[in-house]
Amino acid sequence: xxxxxxxxxxxxxxxxxFSANEVRPHDMAIDRERSFGxxxxxxxxxxxxxxxxxxxxYGGAGFDAVATAQTIYDxxxxxxxxAVTLEGHYKTLDQxxxxxxxxxxxxxxxSATQRIFAFSMTEPSGGSDHSTLGSTAxxxxxxxxxxxxxxxxxxxxxxxxxxxxxxxxxxxxxxFLVDQDMPGFKFGKQENFLGLTGTPIGEIFMENVVVPADxxxxxxxxxxxxxDNAHADARVLMGAVAAGIIEHELELAVDYxxxxxxxxxxxxxxxxxxxxxxDIALAKETTALLYEEAARHKAKGQPYAEIAAMAKTHGSxxxxxxxxxTLQIYAGYGYSLDYPIEHLIRDARALEIAEGTVxxxxxxxxxxxxxxxx
Amino acid sequence: xxxVVCLKQVPETNQVKLDPVTHNLxxxxxxxxxxxxxxxxxxxxxxxxxQVGGEVIVLSMGPNDNEYCLxxxxxxxxxxxxxxxxxxxxxxxxxxxxxxxxxxxxxxxAVDLAFFGRQAVDxxxxxxxxxxxxxxxxxxxxxASQLTWTDQxxxxxxxxxxxxxxxxVPLPAVVTATRELNDPGYLQPRQIKAGFQQPILTWNEVxxxxxxxxxxVAGSPTVVRKILAPQTKTVPTQYLNPDPQAAVAELLxxxxxxxxx
Numbered sequence: 001x002x003x004x005x006x007x008x009x010x011x012x013x014x015x016x017x018f019s020a021n022e023v024r025p026h027d028m029a030i031d032r033e034r035s036f037g038x039x040x041x042x043x044x045x046x047x048x049x050x051x052x053x054x055x056x057x058y059g060g061a062g063f064d065a066v067a068t069a070q071t072i073y074d075x076x077x078x079x080x081x082x083a084v085t086l087e088g089h090y091k092t093l094d095q096x097x098x099x100x101x102x103x104x105x106x107x108x109x110x111s112a113t114q115r116i117f118a119f120s121m122t123e124p125s126g127g128s129d130h131s132t133l134g135s136t137a138x139x140x141x142x143x144x145x146x147x148x149x150x151x152x153x154x155x156x157x158x159x160x161x162x163x164x165x166x167x168x169x170x171x172x173x174x175x176f177l178v179d180q181d182m183p184g185f186k187f188g189k190q191e192n193f194l195g196l197t198g199t200p201i202g203e204i205f206m207e208n209v210v211v212p213a214d215x216x217x218x219x220x221x222x223x224x225x226x227x228d229n230a231h232a233d234a235r236v237l238m239g240a241v242a243a244g245i246i247e248h249e250l251e252l253a254v255d256y257x258x259x260x261x262x263x264x265x266x267x268x269x270x271x272x273x274x275x276x277x278x279d280i281a282l283a284k285e286t287t288a289l290l291y292e293e294a295a296r297h298k299a300k301g302q303p304y305a306e307i308a309a310m311a312k313t314h315g316s317x318x319x320x321x322x323x324x325x326t327l328q329i330y331a332g333y334g335y336s337l338d339y340p341i342e343h344l345i346r347d348a349r350a351l352e353i354a355e356g357t358v359x360x361x362x363x364x365x366x367x368x369x370x371x372x373x374x
Numbered sequence: 375x376x377x378v379v380c381l382k383q384v385p386e387t388n389q390v391k392l393d394p395v396t397h398n399l400x401x402x403x404x405x406x407x408x409x410x411x412x413x414x415x416x417x418x419x420x421x422x423x424x425q426v427g428g429e430v431i432v433l434s435m436g437p438n439d440n441e442y443c444l445x446x447x448x449x450x451x452x453x454x455x456x457x458x459x460x461x462x463x464x465x466x467x468x469x470x471x472x473x474x475x476x477x478x479x480x481x482x483x484a485v486d487l488a489f490f491g492r493q494a495v496d497x498x499x500x501x502x503x504x505x506x507x508x509x510x511x512x513x514x515x516x517x518a519s520q521l522t523w524t525d526q527x528x529x530x531x532x533x534x535x536x537x538x539x540x541x542x543v544p545l546p547a548v549v550t551a552t553r554e555l556n557d558p559g560y561l562q563p564r565q566i567k568a569g570f571q572q573p574i575l576t577w578n579e580v581x582x583x584x585x586x587x588x589x590x591v592a593g594s595p596t597v598v599r600k601i602l603a604p605q606t607k608t609v610p611t612q613y614l615n616p617d618p619q620a621a622v623a624e625l626l627x628x629x630x631x632x633x634x635x
Contacts, residue, residue, distance in 0.1 A: 006441075006442055007566055007567060007569075007570040009442075010442070010445065010446060010449065010566050010569075011563055011566050013407055014560055014561045014563075014566070017560065018560050047560045047562055048564050048565075049563070051563070051564065052563045056564070056567065059564075060563075060564065061562070061563035061564040061566065061567045062567060063563060063567070
């Protein structure tokens with residue numbers, strides 16, 4: 001595990017305890033009910049998870065990227081949907097802190113300890129390819145007028161504040177903050193996804209939503225950069241979610257293989273099973289090393305987009321594979337809906353798509369490698 | 375009301391190892407944490423302070439890394455923290471620890487209540503709270519599962535297995551806390567940060583005006599000769615005849631054979 005400061009260690013011990021006592025016992029119910037429920041949500045808010053990485057001046061705790069990623073990992077060991085809801089919130093706050101104008105931050109960020117903020121890029125016409133986007137913002141005097149439709153937003157419907165990527169000219173993209181209370185803002189449908197079912201994934205409509213000029217993040221035309229930065233921040237944490245899922249799988253696999261006997265031997269004594277367990281453990285460590293390294297780079301102010309993409313690319317595939325191995329160790333029980341393994345595989349599968357598909361990330365990794373070497 | 379809470383830093387419970395030669399706990403290099411019972415003691419002190427006002431001071435004896443448990447006390451809401459750290463304190467048993475802590479409580483002065491956890495989860499003696507009470511000549515309420523503050527003073531319920539004793543406690547007094555006393559809940563991330571921003575005062579044997587003969591190894595008569603894990607014995611189960619009458623006859627014969635009847 002990454003070396004933590006004493007304050008980070010205390011946070012880690014608290015989150016581990018919270019995850020084991022408040023999250024894990026509800027893991028299967030969260031998947032079934034497609035929600036982690038208002039009680040657990042209240043506890044997350046009341047314990048101060050929403051303000052974990054928010055600077056102290058806005059009422060947060062001001063923990064750095066290393067502690068934030070560790071927290072996401074610890075929660076994901078309990079349930080991945082809970083971790084992903086916080087991931088969506090944290091990556092949005094990261095963009096506001098980096099690009100937001102002080103007057104906007106002073107008005108909005110103090111409320112981020114109590115309500116969820118979301119970042120939205122995808123539209124029905126496309127996601128990672130911004131050129132397909134149809135949402136627009138038009139300047140009118142001191143204000144901007146926003147129109148469009150955003151889908152597949154992490155925490156869409158639960159979040160109250162949204163940062164949206166829109167066109168400000170045919171080939172120019174910018175990011176604005178909109179609030180659910182603004183006239184013309186409407187919620188659409190919830191996605192019926194295969195995994196991470198506890199995280200709301202929703203749609204919003206903007207119909208002549210008027211926002212003050214300081215709701216623009218960064219400068220006009222900086223949307224691509226902000227979008228890429230949001231992806232990088234999200235991927236550090238998605239690597240941590242993947243590592244958390246693999247740890248959950250490893251725990252289940254070892255526990256069962258140790259108890260279960262076949263031909264008078266424990267499954268852990270059988271070479272075919274040993275190979276699977278060793279591979280799951282290896283997957284957990286390699287994924288953890290990648291996301292921790294990405295978080296460390298981010299905390300130190302060094303470039304982290306590539307290693308964050310690697311953490312998510314590697315971790316998401318490994319989490320699916322480790323889930324498959326765990327299912328095989330449990331055999332018939334693993335294939336049963338009465339056991340948690342099937343939902344861990346469904347949850348893991350989402351990570352190969354959300355925050356950029358693995359294909360898109362491999363393309364980005366390749367571009368960065370080429371740029372560095374040629 | 376001035377309340378002192380004595381804290382012990384313990385290793386993560388799944389990492390406890392014993393030194394094969396000295397039979398002492400190996401504490402070096404382990405991630406420590408506050409003794410879980412002590413969190414209930416801090417919470418009790420904070421609850422009392424919320425009701426009657428005053429100050430909560432957390433106190434711990436040990437090497438510098440014991441600051442960690444004091445930070446947790448500060449994060450929970452204690453007003454200040456004092457660490458008793460000196461070479462002279464090393465090797466203290468429960469008696470020397472009790473003496474050292476009692477000297478610190480005297481030095482703090484005008485203390486109304488000293489809280490402890492019922493026992494530490496590493497050594498499990500449960501002796502230090504009562505020893506401190508004896509050194510100070512204060513009454514003690516051990517194993518408190520309930521505390522109430524009224525006009526008449528402090529009243530507590532002491533849980534002894536199936537029995538419950540309700541006691542009125544004149545102050546100053548020592549109270550040791552059980553898990554049943556309260557729910558300390560989770561530390562908030564912001565409180566954790568705040569706990570690390572406060573200063574911690576450090577006192578040594580000179581500050582305490584302590585008798586050197588009562589400190590550390592010199593003041594510790596306890597010698598641990600051996601520590602054994604309890605052995606589990608399995609006795610073969612004998613099943614009785616399913617017919618009740620035959621079963622009674624069989625049971626009587628078996629008990630008579632062992633001279634139990």
